[in-house]
Amino acid sequence: MKLTIEEVRHVAALARIGMTDAELELMRDQLSHILESFDALGQVDTDGVEPTRHSVDVDSVMRDDEVRDSLLREDVLANAPSKEGDFVRVRAVLGDH
Amino acid sequence: MNSSDVLGLSVQAAKTLLDRGEVSSYELTRAVLDRIREVDGRVNAFVTVTEDEAMAQALSADRRIADGDNGPLTGVPMQIKDNMCTRGVPTTCASHMLQDFIPPYDATVVARLQLEGAVLVGKGNMDEFAMGSSTENSALFPTRNPWDLDRVPGGSSGGPAAAVAADECVFSLGSDTGGSIRQPAALCGVVGLKPTYGLVSRYGLIAFASSLDQIGPLTKNVTDSALVLNAIAGHDRNDSTSIRYDPPDYSRALLPDLKGLRIGVPKEYFVEGLEPGVEEAVRTAIGVLEELGAKVEETSLPNTEHALAVYYIIAPSEASANLARYDGVKYGYSAAEADGMWDALDKTRQDGFGPEVKRRIMLGTYALSTGYYDAYYLKAQKVRTLIALEFRDAFQRFDALVTPTSPSVAFKLGEKTADPVQMYLNDILTMPANIAGIPAISVPGGIVEGLPVGLQFLGPPLGEETLFRAAYAYEQATEWHRMRPDL
Structure with missing residues (x-):
């Protein structure tokens, strides 16, 4: 699936990176190619699997409220x-500045 | 003692000479700085050389040595990768975005090493924001492999690996998000350790992917790796993800045999695309492990094939959030001509970031955006769980796993820059350890057509002692770590 140029422009706006039309076209080709290489991931059975956000269990870390x-x-x-x-x-x- | 006698010294050998008064830190540091002047015009391992600061630190180290107030690293010249903050010394991340950034504080690892009396000789080149596998993504200049100047040193810690290999420092620190310590260590014929996630504080490490990043040593041998880890490991109140754990003295884990050690060989790491010379070297190395008394058995980690996709969704997603801070307001590059805040943001980031950094920010932004979050980011985090569970099961049966570090030896500059996916495949054997948060070490494991091959050991969380034991026994039984490039 190839991304549309509008999608790429939208992502660039979200990421706040200015891009010329040529840069948008190149990014469209490269991102589409990279995303294709992820296709097999969709086939992995992850029913009932919890996501891992961090490889170690991180709870809220508290510390004493002291002046440093x-x-x-x-x-x-x-x-x-x-x-x-x-x-x-x-x-x-x-507005104007 | 003249300068050629002290070049190439390990941490351990340097300490022996420093203790006996056969060489001073001043002389050793002078010799290293001369070496940098002699070879770095060709290698380009350094972004900044801190000559004046280094000589002052060396004098102060000599006073400590005279007073008997010295540890294993006192007076030893080190380099630090340029994504770790050094107070008063530019820290560029090899990016135009941070080219003029001078940190107001030291990273915890830098502070700890300086407390030990290690001497900072400069900052190591890298792929911009640690994104890359060849150091060709440095916005400043590429680093070259000391074994063959037409080839890359690997990346992203290419400067540190090349500097250690070329004797431009005694040791260096790198960071490893998907293989950025181990892959360049393999390609430059040095030792590179990625510790367990959370063992070493990330405070002051310029963030790339926070759930994957880990700092570790690049050294000339396994003993040095243990000595440097001793200095930097341990909980830090400034990094809430650092583990509350009292690290052992890792140098005590260095034993010359592997009797009773169970080592697994995951067959998925001998993938299509693995160079035949690399495979042959690694198979020979496995034979050495058996001779040393290890019980070696083939095993399978089927989810390894998904590591690339998982990594290239999670790492860019986290990067897109971490790099949102570069707004040209508080520090860093700022576009001069702009029409208000939003235009300034767009232009600052357009000019300040290089192509690979933009590609990853775009990829991560896409994977996190409405409509794609479940299919990409959430899916990747679930498969991450499967990869971690698979390792956990494997470490019920094995003390360590052994694999090649990189599918290839050092490749030529420009050879893989045209196709991003081709470049990403360089880290296919190193990314799983970051995804699971487990420790891994690369040691010199052979030479193919004049270029070094890396042997990788992986262990369970906080299994650094086992890794050091396996790597040390192998190193002592072979000659690879003694071989040095001819510059």
Whole structure:
């Protein structure tokens, strides 16, 4: 089953990755080819089988509510592409900016 | 002692010389840095070389040694794969997205090794975000195999495997999501261990697929692997998936014989596409295990054939969620020209990620999207259960399993880049251990036409001691681990 170009465009929008028309076409071919190689999985009998999300049992992990050192603000902000004072600067979310 | 005498030293041999005062950490570190300068222009195993920091750390290690305050790793030069955070030292994940990222903290494994006094000489190249099997997906440059510079070192920990093989460090740390420590270890003729899921903290490891990722050592021999694991294993409050378990001293598991050990040979690992030379080497190695006293028997793990599909649904799904954090706002690359937040996101991710990373994010997003979740993601998680149960049953009858690590020896650069599925098949023998969360180790198991072959042992959860015993006995009975590439 080959994906349609609309499906690929929809997935790219969900993943928030901009793509040119040529990139969408290539992705369509490659994803379709990869998905075909998964076909046999549908034939495996998994009636009554529980899914495994983690290979070790992970329950909610609790810890004491104690004060610990956190990272230095200057160190953390040093990596922000755009900042103003002690704040990370973001672009306009709505409308013109 | 001149620098050629100390190149190629194992952790164990280095410690002996350091303890006796026959070499200082300063001299050893200098020799390793000179070696990097001499060969890394051809090998390209390093993204960053931390020369000044390394010399300062070496001096401080020498003071500890003089004071008698030293452990097995004090003063030993190490490399770290570039997806583990090193405070103040760039950590790129071999991606344009993180090319200028300088972590404000150390990964737990880095902190533990530095507490032991190990000396960081630099960061290892890798496939971008650890997605790949050849290190050709590095957005910076490809790494080359020290045994043949026209061939790949494997991946994604290609930099670490090549650096250890080329004596550009004494040991390195890699990460393994589907074989990314063991497959390059096999292709470069070194030892690579993927521990049990949760044995080593992932805090500070840049996440790829959180239910599969595990950090482990790449070393020149099995003893070193045990010594490095001793330093990094154990519960960490900063990683809620790390196991509450008090690890043993793994070096005590290194015994020279295999009397009474039951070893299974799963026939599904001798698949179509396995190179005849690799199969012959592994069959010969199995003969050695029998001579050492192991009881070897063929067995069957029929669900192995579904591991590829399960892996390539689960890993990209988790990756698509983990890599959603790269938004160009808090850190990392940010597209300069954009019209508001949404356009900036699209452009940042379009330019910042390479083709394989985009392919996996797209695949994972698709598998998790409305209408496909049950058919792909949920189905894969159920088959994951079947694969794990199959291993559990096998380990009722066997102490360990033995298989080839990779279906082929090192291949040529460019040979498998055109077809993603062809590249994915490189990890077909290593992915099942990640899916089930069990430990596995690759050791040098032969040479075919001048290129190394890897022998893989798999064990039950927390069965690292058995793996070390089997791998050590085999290593001591053979000469493969002594062979080094001629650079």
